[in-house]
Amino acid sequence: MTGANDTPLFSKEAGPPLPRNIATGSGEISVACNVCGASEERLIAVQNSYRVVACAQCGFVYVNPRPDEKTLAGLYLSYLPDKMEDPESWQDYMKTVFSNAAAEIARRAPKGGSVLDIGCGYGFFLDEMRERGFAASGMDVSKTAVGYAAKRGFDVRLGTLDTVALADGSFDVVTMFYVLEHIPDPLKALLQVKRILRPGGFLLLRLPHTTPIVKALSVLGINNNLYDPPFHLNDFSAASIKTLLQKAGFTGAHTFIGGVTRPPEDLKRAVTLGFGLIAEALYMLSFGRIAMPGVAKNTTAYKPR
Ligand SMILES: [Zn+2]
Secondary structure, three states: OOOOOOOOOEEOOOOOOOOOOOOOOOOEEOOOOOOOOOOOEEEEEEEOOEEEEEEOOOOOEEEOOEEOHHHHHHHHHHHHHHHOOOHHHHHHHHHHHHHHHHHHHHHHOOOOOEEEEEOOOOOHHHHHHHHOOOEEEEEEOOHHHHHHHHHOOOEEEEOOOOOOOOOOOOEEEEEEEOOHHHOOOHHHHHHHHHHHEEEEEEEEEEEOOOHHHHHHHHHOOOEEOOOOOOOOOEEOOHHHHHHHHHHOOOEEEEEEOOOOOOOOOOOOOHHHHHOHHHHHHHHHHOOOOOOHHHOOEEEEEEOOO
């Protein structure tokens, strides 16, 4: 998960790459803030030669400009197979987060309801929901992952919210683990999710929050590519995801930790998958002063009845 080039995640020596020439860059687009619509921005960092900016109005952090959707699709062809190389490591890594989320859903959604996991990967979260008596289905853009989940008896579809046809109001619960940070237009995605949820339906998102970590590392003079652009396009704080959910028409947005990922020692990219290790290291190094803001968290919300 080091991105499209070989830029290391951390470096004490090399400065950040120079900003690309926006005027002449092809296959790139500039966007306004997805949360509030403003277009004034300030530069936060340049990583993997992409500009990471904060909205001057609401503070939402995003990559701008970024590859257009066609260019992005090409970049992902080289990204996904690498990311999904080992099902067992992935399961170990996510186990606590998945079981905590499943328990939360079992408490808050009707027994035996239908769950759609968008970005389901190998389907390990679907296992958790099936064990709790839910009708679990999924969707993913990785052919390998969809094949693996389908072989284990899950109704899993290949594609995205834009390409897979789903009926209005057809799910009691939708989950998205580490998905919304990758999506070019998260507001549009949340509107699509609201459409396929039944009235009163429940949404659970899990999102990384990298900005506090990047700021802390910058104080220590450590360059990094933790935003992982252009694969991560958005960096949500608890405040920005709450505003976006409200804008999309969801109610009762609530953010909580929801467990910490536990990567095995040999999972080399673990550090970028959830930023949990860095957050833990910073927490220890700072004697607890740099704590929860940088940790990946869950946010839940409801579609109004
Ligand atoms: Zn904004």
